[in-house]
Amino acid sequence: MRTQVAIIGGGPAGLLLQQLLHLAGIESVVLEQRSRDYVEARIRAGVLETSAVRLLEQVGVDARMKREGLIHDGFALAVDGQVHRIDLKGLTGGSTVMVYGQTEVTKDLNDAAAARGTPVIFEAQDVALHDLKTDTPFVTYAKDGVAQRLDCDFVAGCDGYHGVSRPSIPAEVLRSFERVYPFGWLGILADVPPCDHELIYSNHERGFALASMRSNVRSRYYIQTPVDADLADWPDDKIWDELALRLGPKAAASMTRGESIEKSIAPLRSFVAEPMRWGRLFLAGDAAHIVPPTGAKGLNLAASDVHYLSEALIAFYAKGSSDGIEAYSAKALARVWKAERFSWWFTGLTHRFPDTDTDAFGRRMQRAEIDYIVSSRAAQMTVAENYVGLPY
Structure with a gap:
């Protein structure tokens, strides 16, 4: 089989790239290691920057987002129970964010791929990338136990931190930067109304907490815990009690408690790999960088990478220009950092x-x-400008 762009990874980055290329008449095939059900069940971030919303509008997968998503004009910063609102819309001249789960974005993009006939091959095993420094790269994989080969012009590595794309760049070329944080986030998802109509980020003497949501009837909460904490030590009632304490009395009074439908502890790290291009291979999204979830930049960074990459590939096929391809890594990394x-x-x-103990300097x-x-x-303007997303 042959295509113009082989896209490794069927998460939102790879699927969004495929739709952007499709609208420009560029053929692509997405290879995803997992099943569609597995990919769509992954719980991820839910805050979209202004520019990410526009990209989804551009590829025509915004109808359900506009029906079900929640536009937020601001967020709250709580300090030991005292709440201060950051007016995103007022401080940025009209920019807002959209609360709409990454799971839902992935479902919408998969539906678009199926409707438009853009091929997504799920459960592609043993994916390997070859001849990336030549003009004729190719990808090998196995599907249903049968070896397959996909010839292409370019490979887009959108397969996340643990994927095969980044390790395909030689160690002597790739440089990594990382900071591992000494705590994690214990997250709880529950089918209860949120305690506030906007997000609350709380700095409390007992640790960080976040009140978020996926809809008007589904809430997502987080508390800072040791990264090696045992979920068995955190029954639902204990989590709700801790949230009420850390978020403050106003949030606690509006909090609806309920049984968790998902509970997990996620480590936090900052990670960047440079360069984001080697030969005919491009890295995008978590394959190239990881951010701590504070501020919800993960999916949004993937969207900006895909924006730059799609522009570069469209210019190559439409005009024969390699300028965008040559500039991709530097341009993407400037926004990543x-x-x-x-x-x-x-x-x-x-x-x-x-x-940062109670009396410590920190x-x-x-x-x-x-x-x-x-x-x-x-x-506040600086905070708001970064939160709604720097322009592409």
């Missing part, structure tokens, strides 16, 4: 670190930073 900076900063602002610095944000419109 800014998002990494914001996520790192926001995590540092809201979480308890080993040096804790006082957190309070001084928050006091400055609360009292300065200029500081």
Whole structure:
């Protein structure tokens, strides 16, 4: 089989890239290791930047998002129970964010692929990339136990942190940067109304907490815990009690408790791999970078990568220009590092670190930073600009 672009990974990055290329008349095949049901069941982030929403509109998969998604004009920053609102819309001249789960984005993109006949091959095993430094790269894989070969012009590696794409770049070429945080997020999903109509990020002496949602009847909450915490030590009632304490009395009074339908502990890290292009291979999304979930930049960074990559490939096929291909890595990384900076900063602002005990210098610095944000419109504008997403 032959195509123009082989896309490795059937998550939102790979599927969105395929739809952008399809609208430009460029053929592609998506290879996904897992089943469609598995991919669509993965619980991920749910806050979309303004530009990510526009990309989904561009590929025509925005109808359900606009019906079911929640537009947020701001978010709250709580400090030991005192709540301060960041007015995103007012501070940025009209920009907002959309609360719409990554699971739902993936379902919408899969439906679009099926409707348009853009091929997505699920349960593709033993994927390997070959001849990436030549003009004739190809991909091998197995489907239903039968060896397959996919010839192509380019390979887009959208297969996440544990995929095969990034390791296909030689170790002497690839450079990685990483920070591992000394805590995790214990997340709980429950079919209860959210405690507030906007997100609440809380810095409390007992640790970070986040009140979020997936809809008006499904809530997503998080608390900071040791990364090696045992879920067995966190029954639902204990989590609800801790959330009520960390989020403050106003949120606690509006909180509806219910049985969890999903519960997990996720480690936090910042990670970037450079370069994001080697020969005919491009990295996009989690294959190239990971951000802590504070500020919800993961899916949004994948969307910006795909935007830059699609533009580069469209220019190559439409005009014979390689300028975008040559510039892809540098252009994508410039935005990646800014998002990494914001996520790192926001995590540092809201979480308890080993040096932020009640009377420690680090804790006082957190309070001084928050006091400055609360009292300065200029500081709030900087926060808001980064939260709604820097322009592509």
